[in-house]
Amino acid sequence: MKLLKEGYKTVEKIAGPLLFVSKVARGGIGEIVKIESNFGEDYGQILQIVDDLCVIQVFGETMGLAPNNTVVWLERDVVKIPLGIALQGRILNGRAMPIDGEGPISCIEKWAPIQGNAINPWRRKSPHEFIETGISTIDLMNTLVKGQKLPIFTGSGLPADKLAAQIVKYARTPATSADSSPFMVVFAALGITQREASYFREAFRESGAIYRGVFFFNLAGDPSIERILTPRMALTVAEYFAFEKGYDVLVVLTDMLHYCEALREISSAREEIPGRRGFPSYMYSDLASIYERAGCISGIKGSITQIPIVTMPDDDLTHPVPDLTGYITEGQIVMDRELHGKGIYPPIDVLSSLSRLMNKGIGEGSTVPEHRALSDQLYAAYGRFKYLIRLKTIIGEEGLTPTEMSYLSFGEKFESEFVNQGERRRSLDETLEHAWNCLLTLPKDELHRLPVNLIDEVMLKRGTKA
């Protein structure tokens, strides 16, 4: 039992979000501290210790703190979050304090450290269950499976929020009934604007997700360092519901760019050697400690599917945040400004998008046997279309063969009909129908990724001729 409270008035230096406190006896790495000043109370975490000097990152604002008005109390504990079923339907701030006016969190079952532990790879179970998102470009060409981490890469002004909200609203697995929302949502807003936040709130209310989900809001005006905590808290809650209560949890994290900027802020205050664009060189491992918390575990019910939203500054896919994200996640859905400009929604560029776990969730028994072949054929044909569009600008339409011309009609149909589905949900059957509509604009000989008898069968059914 701890009788004495350990408080220190020995703040030596304050730099950005960091406090340097000396003469600390037996400081512990990762421990939380309470910071008391004329402005009230705040919390921080010990990041680094050299002898009796502790470097502390403060989750709130350091503005107004001065070495002589600040007391640092060691809590002798790591950052923890209260867990319990009653979290469902609650709206919390970026460090898990309720902000919905419904009072404190009730019926707490336990407190858990938010750091999380790495899942033993031997205990993982490959994600393999098809999730129907109702979006053609995803369901047919970049299939999402339960337990996958699949980010949306977007650019400023592109409708990633809308897409994410739509996925939350429509996502279902074939096993669950059509009208109940099968997923429980854990949502973490990281530095998004008031406007974006209310968009999500409204969308969740409309889809009913609000009653069963848990929502964390760290907005653009909130302390940026808090953002280091928010995704970890959200994932700790997700793990609780998934692996202890058996839920399929869909975690939406938006926007990971802001999370990484907070990481950069701390790193630069610590005067670490900056990596690309000033982001710390350990950002890969740090991001992995968040993204790798998705998955399925053998012998345990429940799953965590992650949809992080990542803004690509200047639409640059090689910017460190989308780049490192893509290296960790199991694919990516990429939003395209050109398609958006043409009024196409959702403006998903299938060629740069990818679902690495797709093969596990499709085909006989899950979707349709020809799923892979159809998707490959669409990719090949659309890729060819893109090439021919460029060629056309050089040599003109006259220079193209009739077959090549048919690719141009294919591509236009593909973009304006298959991709451009609007906000409506499409069942997989409808998606397949649209896919064939596009493909049959091509000569049969060009469809060499598809089994010949299948093409014949489909043509027969539709009464179209070769």
Added chain:
Amino acid sequence: MQDNRGYIKGISGSVVTSTCFANTSIYEVVYVGSERLLGEVVRVRRDVADIQVYEDTTGLQIGDHTIFTGELLSMKLGPGLLGQVLDGIGRPLERLGKKSPYISRGTHIDAVDDSEKWYFIPRLQRGDDVGPGDILGEVEEKGIKHFIMAPLDFRGKNSTISWMAPKGEYVVDDVICKIGETTVKMFQRWNIRTPRKVGRKLDLDKPLLTGTRILDVFFPLALGGTAVIPGGFGTGKTVTQQSIARWANADIVIYIGCGERGNEMTEVLEEFPSLTDVRRGIPLMDRMILIANTSNMPVAAREASIYLGMTIAEYYRDMGYNVAIIADSISRWAEALREISGRLEEMPGEEGYPAYLASRLARYYERAGNVVPLGSPQRNGSISVINAISPPGGDFSEPVTQSGLRLSGCFWALDKGLATKRHFPSINWAQSYSLYHENLDRYFTREISEDWVPLREFVFNILHDGKSLQEMVQIVGRDGLTEEEKWILKLSELINIFYLQQNAFDPNDAYCDSGRQLVMLNTLKLLDEQIRGALNSGVLFEQIDSQFAFVADLMKLRSQNTEDYENSLTSYIKKLKEELSDLI
């Protein structure tokens, strides 16, 4: 008072600073804190040591104890490793996983199971004289002969066997032999950072066949050679490496998931046990050892993982096996090195990597080779190194890619543009190279066919010509092309689709042996001869192009199994000839 105990003075991420002693040595193993987290000294100053800790350091406090063991980080090598999955410091993940789904701290168990029994058959007997590396006897491990060898560092005055265990069942900790006064057990410990000594190095004259057409034909790797496969995310590093792990003609495969995805390890664990080794008919998992130190597992253990893998590889090589060691990815290892170096506040070099990055990499690559191991009977073993590289932003000018290029014999360059088009494997044939052609051409000519080299050159030339024509078309259009040039353009497109593209998930095409590769090359040659014949007799390319569905025809051929392939090819060419002559 114990004189090997220090206490923690500082903590920064995975690096802990502790008081130490005059005899504390670099790379000495240290247990840190009350949970006895495993660590290794990476820097010693007069009385403080910096220790990289292989487990999560959260909760460690200033003043916590450290215990200096005086030993280096070593691996217990013996029968029972095959088929296992280990973390970066050699702990068996299956046994740990039975207790908890999460990686727990402070548990130290060896991968070699002390209680498992092995049937030992001696090969030598009392009175025989032995030297380092001599084979004393054998046990059977998962269908291969696991040789029990005299320790490499064995240095007794008396080198005569004074006692040899009779054949029978033993556990690895049992003494199976006495050489003079030295007792030998069925296992040996080896410090993971020290290469195992070998007799002599041999030339590399046999290929590591992968079953992937573009690699085996255009950019072959030799047994004992080194290859790098750099590429941005989603270009096919992992799929290519897993495909090599499946199909390569290696006896043993060590697969290191070094700072990559957890689910990719799981995939191997789920799929490989039910797949069969095409050459020996045993489950694929039985020839594998998986080292899984995923991106979210401790970075210091990631740094150690490649040395652990290499040590195990050398151990099996010393028995006379061809071992392939596949690391996905070496960039994550380099980043771990950089992170630790940053915590030590060392002077950064290029891209923040420590100045010793290149020399550390060199030492790793140089552990590859084709060798005669120490000891008798004389045998031949090899280690082939295949490293994935994950350059930031897919830009190959960064230090890890550049060092890899300098140190390896094969460069398999992945191309984002090809991957975007779903051209797989998206290896760029114009950028990639192999330095083993000269040696291996002799092998292919002797073992496969005299036509191998000429056919390869024929196809490669068409690809080159096709590429320059394509570049021209993109500037000036198609009008100026001759009939022959139009055909070359078409043929190079066919080569891409029919020969270079190979879907790793297509059960009929994922693996293509050398014989089949040869007939496929020959198909292209025969096709070319027919078409050129027709063009020379005045037929226009457009006539041919509109009449024939070459892609469809070739894909149909490709879907034939090898037995039927040659017959179908003959009849295809015959039919083609007839139809062409109708045009003339």
